[in-house]
Amino acid sequence: MIPTTVTEAQPMVTTRLLRPLLGSLVSIRTASGMFRGTLLSCVKGSAWLVVDDDDVVVHLDDIISVRPA
Numbered sequence: 261m262i263p264t265t266v267t268e269a270q271p272m273v274t275t276r277l278l279r280p281l282l283g284s285l286v287s288i289r290t291a292s293g294m295f296r297g298t299l300l301s302c303v304k305g306s307a308w309l310v311v312d313d314d315d316v317v318v319h320l321d322d323i324i325s326v327r328p329a
Contacts, residue, residue, distance in 0.1 A: 273323040278302040285329040290322045296329050 281299050286309065288295045295318065297311035307318050307326075 273307075273320050273326060275302045275304065275320070278307055278326065281326070281328060287327055287329045288318055288323055289325045290318060291324065292322070 278299065279302060282302065284299060285297070286299045288307065288309065295309060295311050295316055297309040297316065299307060299309045301308040302320075305320055307320060307323070309316050309318070
């Protein structure tokens with residue numbers, strides 16, 4: 261018998277999960293790195309935050325985790 265590997269789908273981050281964090285300092289982890297800044301907006305496909313003095317837009321599909329900082 262050949263062993264099989266099952267990968268579980270990661271739960272997607274939604275605007276419903278992000279909305280309570282609006283205006284708060286958050287840490288967002290993606291495959292390309294970690295962002296720590298103030299969450300300003302979230303729409304159907306992306307989250308917008310300010311990191312230092314830079315605007316950062318992250319696609320919701322790219323977010324691995326998000327938590328209050």
